Amino acid sequence: MSSQDGSELAADRPESEQINTPAPRLAQGILLAAMLSFLVISMLNVISLGLGVVPDLVALTCVAVIFALQLRHSRPEANRVPPRQRLVTLGTQALLTFLPLLVFKAAWGGMAGFFAGSLLLLLPSRVAWPLFGAVGLMMLLPPLLEGRPVLESVYMCQSTWLTGVVVFGLTRLAELVHVLHDTRGQLARMAVTKERLRFARDLHDLLGYSLSAITLKSELIHRLVTSHPQRALSEVRDVLVISRQSLADVRMVAGGLRDMSLTDELTSAEGLLTAAEVDIRVDLRLGTMSRQAGTVLAAVLREAVTNLLRHSKADRCLIEAVQEEGRIRLCVENNGVDPDYRDPSAHSGSGLGNLAARMHEISGELSTFRGPDDTFRLVAEAPAFDAATPAAGKESVR
Template sequence: MILTSALLSYLGITALNIAGTSLGLLPMGICLLCLVAIFVLQLQHSRPGADLVPPVRKRITLGVQALLTYLPVMVFESQWGAMAGFLAGSLLLLLPPRVAWPMYGAVGLSMLAPPAIDGRPLIDSIYLFQSTLLTGLVVYGLSRLAALVRQLHETKNELARMAVTKERLRISRNLHDLLGYSLSAITLKSELIHRLVLTQPQRAKAEIEDVLALSRQSLADVRRVSRGLRDMSLQSELASVTGLLEATDVKVSTEVRLDELGPEVNTVLAAVLREAITNMLRHSRATECSIEAVQDCGRVRLVVTNDGVAAVYRDTSQDSGAGLQNLAMRLRSVSGRLTIAHGSDGTFRLTAEAPVAFVAAPREAGEEAFRRPRAEEPSTLPCTGPAA
């Protein structure tokens, strides 16, 4: 709108200057037609992306504008000189800088001639030269400004779309991490209740109470997803998953040496433990599981190892998710890392390491948050010693 108003103002000034002369109706009509043609051409040259059109089309439109700039000078003399500024601006908009700026200067210099031919003072030639260059810069600047404003609006809309997508991914990831374990536990306990309800009613009743507690917790988790992933405790999750595995006849061994963890790291590692147990229950026939949670030298390491995994592990089920990738992203957000190892004897090991207290660190180029080492590759901490 600003660019269009400025162009119309320049055209109006030129029309008023020529209307003040003693020319007849026919020259005035030709003047108006030329002004309209220049206005249309300038709008084409000033639109966003005009510099990307084919070179042939650029040469044609610039050639037509040059003719409409210089030929009317023979009739309207210096009164038409303002239109040279439009041509100068178009050259800057459409041509490469190394070509555009010399031609821009040449257009300005060419406007020294009309006042001299008319016998006007030298000051008029200098004025027309300077006004031509100034008009060219105004046309160029306003055109670029309009393109930048449009690009800014497009970028703003794209950022809004990205924010919506990011929020959807966050909700999806939180639902997966929070509910995957709970729903798997409810399913397993329900199957256990189905087997026990006739033979061991008292134990079945106790399992039903656990299912009710899990259901209530799942409902609360869903309500909290809109506020982000709730704070979770690694210690609490260790107790919860140990009870679940024992109820499903999986032999569990644990080694826990933990002090107080930062809230972010505590939540992430608790989510890692949940996802590891969920994957084990869904994708293996585990009979033994070992869980190690050790804090040492300012870092904490969580290792979950289980057996009962196929020789070549590949989850091709329709319901397979991206739990490990989600957890790798979470660990990377607290300067940690996630590694997995698949042994030839059917064992599966998941290792998560992170600093005890999260300190933001720059992300190294090419660093991978998730990798698959060889089964024999050890997962080590930077140093060994007594628990922190």
């Protein structure tokens, strides 16, 4: 499945349903801009001391190395790097953070915020946060050693913590944006896959019955065409009706499973089984039900009749559809089942699995039983109405 399918599906959604999230590159760019801004401010503080070209070049070199180390620490999944490598890079950043304090003093204090942020990014929380706090408290000392006011020491401490939190927070946000961006693509691709499975499932459920009916009636026509031409002509008309309905089903299935009526499906099944010379008995005791329940149960009945025609030599069938205490129970039982039968086709056996999934969607259950002789029973039970079903979604069943 191509990623283009996912992007096309996402583009087809209404604009109000699409989440406006920044692209990963934009999030990474914001992180880089913030780090560069803090570094430039620190570098300007050093230059303002007027120590000369050589000290300024040394400071610039240290800033560049710290920036490279911070990029390494802020990359995705940097905390999964082997512990030895993390300790080496953290140690290097610590040296470049605290040793220049001996020369540049409080003007270099802004670098401590990056080291504090790296601690939060690379170390476990139970260790990182205490060390983070300790780094901020350490930055109280440089201004005091220079004889500056206490407020400057407090400012330096707060600035260190603020820079560390900003670096940590923007790094994590950039990672989350990247994960969200990837997840949206995966969800779109999953939606495409789900739609394809739905389309294949609906085609199986709708056309399996129709093709089985066409095959059965064609065989009947072949037997009747010479001895009973009028009845054969009537069966040909039925085949044409079924063929047209199959074409309509294919056209409608792309938009979702069409509404199906359980009573109409029962009438169709009764006529088809009668044409197949199957003795059919029907026990129908139903009231009103939701359209979704009626559609799913009608699909169950259709698949049961399809399996009866394809996989058995039944000569009798019992169909019960009973509604009691807000639940509907559909039972289809037939004889003529070969216990050793196995469908050799590559896609055999998916019909009942599809229906079990649909029954689960309406909080129902589907079960099958093999009788002691050659009987087979399919039972589907589901609530007549879902708790959230509106009144407009009811189907009247007589």
